[in-house]
Every structure is written in C-alpha cells, then in structure tokens.
Amino acid sequence: MAGKPNSRPAVTLLASLAGLFVVWFVAAHGIGSRVFPPPEQVLAFMVRETASGELPFHLAMTLMRVAGAFITAMAIGSAIGIVLGQSARLDRFFDPWVILFINIPALVTIVLAYIWFGLSEAAAIGAVAVNKIPNVVVTMREGARSMDPHYAEMARVFRFSRLTTLREVILPQLQPYFAASARSGIALIWKIVLVVELLGRSNGVGFQIHLYFQFFDVAAILGYTLAFVAVMIAVELLLIQPYERHARRWRPRAA
C-alpha cells in the first residue's frame, strides 16, 4: 500500500471535499439559475470582498460575539452545573428551571433581550449566552455527578487546599464533559449569533446575510457562510483538537 498510514485521512478529507465541489459545480451549471451560483462565482465574491476589507471586518465582529458568548456561557454554565451535580437538594429545586430555560426558543430570548436591554452589544452577547447556558449546565451536572468520590476522599485525607482540589481533582474529572459541551456549544453559538446580528446589529456575518437576502444575492450569502465555516473549522483544528490532545495525554491509548 502506498503512503504512510497517517497521511490517508488527509487524502480522504481532500477527496471528499473535492467531490462535494464537483457535485456543486455540475449541479449549478446544469440548473443555470442566478439563485444557485456555481462555486467559482462564490469564490470570486469572497476574493473581492476580502480585498475590500468587508469580509474580514464582518467575520471579526461575528467571531468576537461568538467568543464572548462562548466564554460567558461556559463559565456560568459550568459553575451552575458543578454546584447542581454535587448537591441533590439544589438540583431537585432548580431542575425545573433548567428544563424551562432549555426549552425557550433562541428567538424569544433574543427578542426579549433587545426589548429589555436595548439594541446593545451586551444584550446581543448575553442573549446568545443565555441560550447556551442550560445545555452547559446539563452536561456539566452529569460530569459532576459521575465524579469518583475516592479521589475526593484522598484529597481530604491529604489535606489538599480547596484550590488544589479544584485544579487537580475536580476539573480533570470534568474535562471530557467540558470538551463535549464546548464542542456542541461553539457550533450552536455561532448559529445563534447570526440570528442576533440579523435582528439587532449593524455588522457581522448575520447582518451581511440579511443584507444580501434583500438583493437575492445567493453568491454573497454562500460566500459569507463558507468563510465563517472555514474560520470555525480552523478553530476546531488549531484550538480545540490540540487542547483535547493535551488534556487526554495521560489516557492509555486504545490498541
């Protein structure tokens, strides 16, 4: 067999993406409609928009909102989840709240946030975070419930400080749950951020998509979408995956 074994997934990935573009190319030219542009047209738009500085600016605005909402949601959601996971009594009381909030549609939270707090950046980011917090709570609560009490006893017997216990005993046990909710969170958050931008911001990918929707400019809509998807894939490859490899380094590798 030619090629190193670890070069194969990359080859498969490239072939898979190339296949997708071929299907798109053939379908778009076959249909030949202005509202279903072929890939080269979308690419040309992206190049043009990047050269003018529009695309990078709106990407950066959206990315800033994603990061703000993500950090807020993970911090607050983790704290609540850990507390609920460790106290059955608090959990019994607050569980209905969690169920209520997890079922409130994102649109409702966003609209209410804008009405109550005005069309501000804080309202936008806060609304997105509020949408994500219950999901983080549920995942982190599960993690806190499944912690091994043996380690907590060991920490107590050896008189670990609270900070040491948190850093060395609790957080490492929660790491897989943290990674899981970070993964699903970042994907969910960026989609909600677009809605927030569409409804009440004057920049960002969501605002641009709304603008080009009014012109029925599908090449522009797809261009912005693809650009942001590319950014999110880069975040996954350059931030999330290296972090996970580092966090999992102690685990014996499966044969």
Add this chain to the structure above:
Amino acid sequence: MPLEVSIREKSFETTDGGRLTTIRDLAFTVGEGRFACLVGPSGCGKTTTLRLILGLEDEFDGTIVKPEQGRTGVVFQEPRLLPWRTVDRNIRLPLPEDRARADLSALYATLGLTGMENFFPGQLSLGLARRVAIARAFALEPSLLLLDEPFVSLDEPTAERLRRLLMEVWSARPTTALMVTHNLREALELADEIVMLSARPATVRGVYRVDLPRAERTPQAVAAMLAEILALYPPEATDT
C-alpha cells in the same frame, strides 16, 4: 505521640431501614513509633475503623485521639493516584509548601521508582502503582501512617517484595503506624503488635506482641508464631 482508639459503637443504616452494628467496644492504643496491625475476618469493620480514624466518617460513639501535630499519611486499598498527573506530581501534591520541592530521590531509589517520575499511573502495573502510593504517604514525613490492605490482590513474590520495601522506608523513620490486613502471616512479618478483631460487630479479642526483631523473622520463625497465635485465637475469627 500515640494513637488511641476507643469506639463504643458504630452502626450503619441498612437499605431496609434497619441498623447494622459493625463495631462494638473496640479499643486499642498504638504507641509512638510502633507499627500495629489490625487483623480480623473479612467484613468485620477493619476498614470502617480506619475511615473513622481518618475522619472520613464521623457518626459514631466513642473517641479517637490522634497525634495533634503533623500530617497523616495514608495508603489506600486501591492506590488512588490521580491518573491525569505524573508519578512525581502525585507524590508531591500533598506536600506542604515548604517541602514541595524536597529532594525525594532517596525515597524513589529505595522504592525502585527512579526513572518513573514522569510516567502516568495508567502506565504502571498495580504493584508499581502501590509503590507510588507508599511513596506519597512517606514523602509527607507523617506523624501517623495508616495503611488499608496495601498488598491485597498482588501475586505473592510482588507482595513480599513490597512488604520488604515498606519496612525499609518505615525503619528509616519509624512512624506510628496502623495497617489493616486479613493476612496474619503478613502481620507477623511487619508488626510490633497485632490487634486481633472478632467477627462483626468487631471487638478486640486480644493484642499479640511480636518481640522478635524484624531481621530475625525467618519463614520458620513466622510459622512458629503463626501456630502460636492461631492457638491463642482459634480460626473462628482469623481468616488465613
């Protein structure tokens, strides 16, 4: 400073709402710098006694006087190492700040851990993980050492080697120590005195002093003491 244990009663609530008394009138003292073993049949409350001494359970009737100063070193039945931290980090985590960077190379050398400082516990055999757990307890330079069947489920040569290593590190700095075991032979090899417990509810049947110096505890000598102790405390309560 000695360890004085006096438990009048310890009971648990059972799932069907009743109460199960596991310990009744259990009292003994471990003199300063003495190594005592708590021997009794499985399920008689030995581990519960250790947990009471450690303060991991506090609902009981009685008193436990521990050395006031200093720390308690513990070797649990399972090694209870943090799998996400290296061997060296696991051993150093409990150390007080002024000793956090102490030179532990002599301890590592004695326990055969040299060169394994950066391994993760998942890469170690059970025998090696137990050595790390022993190193963690001793690195603290504790004033009280508690061990809960630290050699259980090891093959006999490994257990034997670990017992020798334990004695080597303990002799270097004799610490008031209490070890729980159901293995009388093991207790006879290690202990200054053996506290014999009855079946549940656990109570002290008697204390057997082992005055023979450890260096002279040959297999023959241990066998002779074993015969003697079994005659004194017939196997109703001994699980050998």
